[in-house]
């Protein structure tokens with residue numbers, strides 16, 4: 001096969017991690033600024049019309065009765081936990097391998113994160129949950145990490161048996177599903193992030209909560225806006241977690257593209273699976289026929305991972321590791337009393353996983369270049 005070489009991109013890589021410069025090209029920026037020019041004179045900045053429109057379109061996209069716009073994915077989870085009754089001294093069961101925001105959302109409610117290990121698809125090992133339930137457990141918080149799916153049918157059975165609410169961290173899994181049922185729709189609510197590096201991204205921070213529960217939605221709408229029921233009536237203590245109206249303008253511009261973004265990532269992941277799966281030294285995570293995995297991150301397991309990572313970077317591929325230090329081992333979490341070795345699957349993954357770009361702005365040659373570079377490394 002012909003050797004591939006590629007030109008350097010502006011950031012010095014040949015295959016760059018961030019798609020933002022391509023996604024928001026000069027022409028696209030103008031389109032959005034035109035929408036801003038129309039919107040700004042309305043002065044409708046606080047929970048304005050674009051927010052309501054974006055919420056309706058988001059709910060329609062996921063297939064829920066409600067979507068509630070908030071200022072971040074973190075607050076989507078924080079407020080969902082609070083609305084589910086989580087407070088000081090309570091325990092919330094989640095996974096040892098996740099992004100810090102999941103655990104921050106628990107801690108901000110003065111509750112205690114209780115970790116379980118993950119499986120080889122990076123999500124909660126549901127079989128370990130029941131042993132961690134105590135009288136103080138108030139909620140279960142599975143994380144659909146990397147666009148993979150937690151085994152929600154099994155988790156819901158446990159939740160029902162113990163009468164525990166489930167809040168889904170779907171921040172990395174927009175439009176993922178199990179047999180057609182979407183991430184975020186299994187639990188009492190699901191939280192999404194609109195962070196610039198998430199699959200539906202705005203120009204700053206933002207988040208969304210989806211739920212089918214009318215009463216829960218009402219509480220969440222109050223919690224994000226100072227506990228106000230209307231302009232003059234405070235019915236509970238809340239805060240300011242509102243989604244910014246300008247960001248909702250960006251969201252409305254982007255939301256119709258989410259299907260394309262998702263499907264392109266899935267296609268790119270399949271191409272990488274096909275190329276990398278043949279290489280001795282690389283192991284693919286398990287793929288499931290009945291699940292739609294949306295590949296917010298494309299991760300494989302690699303022998304001699306650190307050397308491979310260095311090799312890829314040297315060859316111009318902006319590969320990463322999600323995450324090199326398991327969260328439960330981080331300094332900031334030491335008060336919770338966990339120590340390295342408590343979660344062996346998470347530990348093993350931290351040592352062997354490598355993430356490659358798989359976003360919708362990659363060219364086929366860039367995907368082939370990733371495969372070629374990994375092949376070169378293992379001497380295939």
Ligand SMILES: *Cc1c(COP(=O)(O)O)cnc(C)c1O
Pocket residue numbers: 072073074075098099101102143145169171172192193194195198205206207
């Ligand atoms: C991004 C992310 C969050 C938080 O989202 P923000 O919008 O950045 O607050 C929560 N959980 C996971 C797994 C995430 O990847």
